[in-house]
Amino acid sequence: MAQAATELVIATVNNGHMIEMQKLGKHFEQANPDIKLKWVTLEEGTLRQRVTTDIATKGGQFDVMTIGMYETPIWGKKGWLQEIKTDAAYDADDLLPAMRNGLSVDGKMFAVPFYGESSMLMYRKDLADKVGVKVADRPTWTDIKDLAAKIHDPKNGVYGICLRGKPGWGDNMAFLSTLVNTHGGQWFDMNWKPQLESKPWKDAINFYVDLLKSYGPPGSSANSFNEILALYNEGKCGMWIDATIAASFISDPKQSKVADKVAFAQAPTMVTPKGANWLWAWSLAIPSGTKKVDAAQKFVTWATSKDYIQLVGKTNGWAAVPTGTRKSTYANPEFQKAAKFAAAEKVAIDSANPNDSTLPKSPYVGVQFAAIPEFQAIGVSVGQHMSAALAGKTTVDAALKAGQIAADREMRKAGYYK
Numbered sequence: 001m002a003q004a005a006t007e008l009v010i011a012t013v014n015n016g017h018m019i020e021m022q023k024l025g026k027h028f029e030q031a032n033p034d035i036k037l038k039w040v041t042l043e044e045g046t047l048r049q050r051v052t053t054d055i056a057t058k059g060g061q062f063d064v065m066t067i068g069m070y071e072t073p074i075w076g077k078k079g080w081l082q083e084i085k086t087d088a089a090y091d092a093d094d095l096l097p098a099m100r101n102g103l104s105v106d107g108k109m110f111a112v113p114f115y116g117e118s119s120m121l122m123y124r125k126d127l128a129d130k131v132g133v134k135v136a137d138r139p140t141w142t143d144i145k146d147l148a149a150k151i152h153d154p155k156n157g158v159y160g161i162c163l164r165g166k167p168g169w170g171d172n173m174a175f176l177s178t179l180v181n182t183h184g185g186q187w188f189d190m191n192w193k194p195q196l197e198s199k200p201w202k203d204a205i206n207f208y209v210d211l212l213k214s215y216g217p218p219g220s221s222a223n224s225f226n227e228i229l230a231l232y233n234e235g236k237c238g239m240w241i242d243a244t245i246a247a248s249f250i251s252d253p254k255q256s257k258v259a260d261k262v263a264f265a266q267a268p269t270m271v272t273p274k275g276a277n278w279l280w281a282w283s284l285a286i287p288s289g290t291k292k293v294d295a296a297q298k299f300v301t302w303a304t305s306k307d308y309i310q311l312v313g314k315t316n317g318w319a320a321v322p323t324g325t326r327k328s329t330y331a332n333p334e335f336q337k338a339a340k341f342a343a344a345e346k347v348a349i350d351s352a353n354p355n356d357s358t359l360p361k362s363p364y365v366g367v368q369f370a371a372i373p374e375f376q377a378i379g380v381s382v383g384q385h386m387s388a389a390l391a392g393k394t395t396v397d398a399a400l401k402a403g404q405i406a407a408d409r410e411m412r413k414a415g416y417y418k
Helices: 016-031 044-056 071-078 097-102 125-130 141-151 172-182 199-215 225-233 246-250 293-303 306-316 327-331 333-338 342-351 375-390 396-413
Strands: 006-013 035-042 064-067 112-124 239-243 262-266 279-285
Touching (some): 006 044, 016 306, 035 044, 064 293, 071 279, 097 279, 112 141, 125 141, 141 199, 172 199, 199 375, 199 396, 225 239, 306 327, 333 342, 375 396
Antiparallel strands (some): 064 279, 112 262, 112 279
């Protein structure tokens, strides 16, 4: 009698790269006839809620989860995730160090990166050329403001710069944390005291509000990644600092009217280069509650392997492969040819260090977030106050004061200090 197949339940996010992974899953099932894949595909916010509830209650609904660099170190420390075991063929040393470190606790990997990203400057080279400005490989925020002023032309539907303003710990606060970092700031000092009323925060947020009021599109306080991507592809943004993953969309002539006019540089710096560009990976992890560890290990190593990247390249072309995870991808001439942003993206990822992302010493891991359970609530609350300041509903000082009070309340409640 044939043995019943092991069913692996995989929770993932409805991003393009993950939807592709489901389609290609049949290759894994053919190679492993004793394993069946069952997919639960959710929108990002819903996915986070579902997997967090399941893992915290040891619900055991999922055998593989798609999680990020925020959850992995927190859950790994708590013993909620299986350590990822790889063999020589997997070649863990080929993983980009920034990704491997961000998904490890005490040298043990608790998730493997499916695709990774940093942030970078994406700009309209044609507009910069027209005003005679050569953009540096790693510009300063002062350079950015000067160029925004020169290319801002709202009468002709072009705004000097587009940046996130929509509230959320992973929306406006992902970008603003990097802006604060490079201004020499941090979320918490070594005693876990929130630092929102410090000079670097005030300098960074005043700079941001002023920049977007002067040279940004109207209604910036409602814009996040997808809204700005649409504006950029229509030719309405002169510059955009955001996730490196955007580069593949804005340089794709099928969706972008300005595909042949874009160029790439590093995220701008101010007082320090530390923490100027963020670091994120959507990753595959195995909850410690699963009864199907061996099958799950087999699947997560397949989906993040060199062979998988080759499979996507062969099936869909090299411009469509998941980026930001392996050195070998960037060394591949076919990839270099297909992705004109590849070199800038790799420099950005390599320069991000989640263990050292602020000028003053910080007690937390993470570049654009602090990997502590309380950060979600704090980031959401602060994000709302920053968005209100950008919309002109409150002053920057009042918004930072309100954010400081909210953050202090959460940290006291959690017992970080009295």
